[in-house]
Amino acid sequence: LRESGLKPVSRAQGLAMADEIKAAKYLECSAVTHQGMVEVFGEAIHGVLCRRQEPKNKKCSLL
Known part of the structure; x- marks a missing residue:
């Protein structure tokens, strides 16, 4: 991530995204x-x- 200029997703960002997409569950992993x-x-x-x-x-549809 560092080489690409990116940072890990924070817990708050993950929870916000899970809420936005109506995810069934939010879990963290590495x-x-x-x-x-x-x-x-x-x-x-x-x-x-x-x-x-x-x-x-x-x-039921009748033709």
């Missing part, structure tokens, strides 16, 4: 140290597998 990575991927998989299916509004 790709450099791998801290929190297992939890992040575990929660992502859990979120996909356990998400609520919205009822489909199927209507």
Whole structure:
């Protein structure tokens, strides 16, 4: 990040983005140290597998 002139995202920035995109959960991790990575991927998989299916509004159409 430093070489690109960037800084890590702060917790406040992360929480604000999670709120903006209506994220199901906010977790922090480090790709450099791998801290929190297992939890992040575990929660992502859990979120996909356990998400609520919205009822489909199927209507009968006769032609």
